[in-house]
């Protein structure tokens with residue numbers, strides 16, 4: 001039996017983590033066996049790489065390699081075994097984030113990212129990707145009120161405009177996989193839009 005692999009995407013401060021938790025509760029109530037996880041991270045090794053990625057300066061190739069190294073471990077140790085036993089995996093970010101941040105944000109070679117994606121994922125893709133789309137100014141205001149910024153969150157507004165455009169290109173290239181949620185407004189409004197979109201997909 002194969003489970004369901006759902007990823008949550010968006011720029012920093014878009015609200016992914018807030019809504020992932022409530023989707024997990026809702027799916028559990030509906031009887032699904034849910035695994036909540038995140039990238040970079042999700043295993044001891046990948047969480048160590050996350051610390052480096054979020055705090056240490058490095059060049060774009062190093063950054064891309066570390067992101068995919070973390071993903072490889074995460075897939076082998078957590079995601080694939082969970083899916084093989086029929087569980088539902090909710091993952092806060094996955095490879096669309098790499099194309100958006102390293103590709104569009106940093107300007108790193110998309111062909112190299114595509115090759116790394118093929119090696120690391122061996123054809124495995126999410127079944128569904130929920131992209132919370134929020135203007136970078138709105139996301140920045142939310143984060144400023146919430147916490148001290150990490151290495152990515154310190155980037156200027158223009159970086160997040162490029163990241164947003166990178167997500168848009170990924171969504172255009174694979175429209176059947178993406179659900180785009182307007183992440184602006186109160187949490188309850190966003191949650192209602194999300195619930196409607198998921199119900200439309202039988203979730």
Ligand SMILES: Nc1ncnc2c1ncn2[C@@H]1O[C@H](COP(=O)(O)OP(=O)(O)OP(=O)(O)O)[C@@H](O)[C@H]1O
Pocket residue numbers: 010011012013014015016017018019142143145146183184185186187188190
């Ligand atoms: N609709 C909303 N309106 C106002 N604030 C919100 C809304 N949704 C989330 N927030 C707040 O914005 C902040 C960022 O939300 P959250 O951590 O869910 O975003 P995220 O997309 O997971 O960000 P990151 O990728 O940086 O972790 C939190 O303080 C959260 O409480």
Ligand SMILES: Cc1cn([C@H]2C[C@H](O)[C@@H](COP(=O)(O)O)O2)c(=O)[nH]c1=O
Pocket residue numbers: 012039040067092093094095097098099101102152153
């Ligand atoms: C998976 C992934 C993540 N990032 C960046 C994007 C975020 O700023 C951080 C951490 O994620 P969080 O959602 O804020 O916890 O990592 C990236 O640049 N490339 C990736 O592939």
